[in-house]
Amino acid sequence: MEAVAHDQLEAARYLLLRGGCVYSKEKDGSTCLHHAAKNGNLEMVELLLSTGQVDVNAQDNGGWTPIIWAAEHKHIEVIRRLLTRGADVTLTNNPGCCLRGFQ
Numbered sequence: 001m002e003a004v005a006h007d008q009l010e011a012a013r014y015l016l017l018r019g020g021c022v023y024s025k026e027k028d029g030s031t032c033l034h035h036a037a038k039n040g041n042l043e044m045v046e047l048l049l050s051t052g053q054v055d056v057n058a059q060d061n062g063g064w065t066p067i068i069w070a071a072e073h074k075h076i077e078v079i080r081r082l083l084t085r086g087a088d089v090t091l092t093n094n095p096g097c098c099l100r101g102f103q
Contacts, residue, residue, distance in 0.1 A: 001026065005035040009043055016051060023053050029060035037066035037082065040075035049085055056085045063094035 001024065003011035012032075016022065022032045033054045036044035045066075048054045057065050067087040070078040083089075 001032055004032040007039055007041050022048050022051050031058050033066045034060055034069055037078050038069040040078055042077050045078050045081055057088045065091050
C-alpha cells in the first residue's frame with residue numbers, strides 16, 4: 001500500500017509480481033485504489049485494475065469511493081477509467097461525513 005500511496009509505480013509492480021495484496025484496507029478503510037485515484041496516478045490505477053482483485057466501488061470509513069476521491073481532486077482521466085470499469089456514481093459518503101475528510 002505504501003508504494004501506491006507514494007506513487008512508486010515500479011515498486012508497486014514489483015510487489016504485485018511477488019504476491020503483494022491490493023485489496024487490503026487501512027484503518028480508515030482506504031484501499032490501494034483509493035490512494036491511486038486520490039493521487040491522480042492513471043498508470044497506477046490501471047495497474048491495480050489489471051489485477052482483477054480490486055473493488056472499484058470500495059468505500060472507505062467515510063463512504064468515499066475511489067471515484068469520489070478522483071473527482072474531489074479533479075483527476076478527469078482517472079474518473080474516466082474508473083467509469084469504464086464500472087464505478088458507481090450513485091454511491092455517496094456516509095451521513096455526517098464532511099466533504100474533505102472524515103469526522
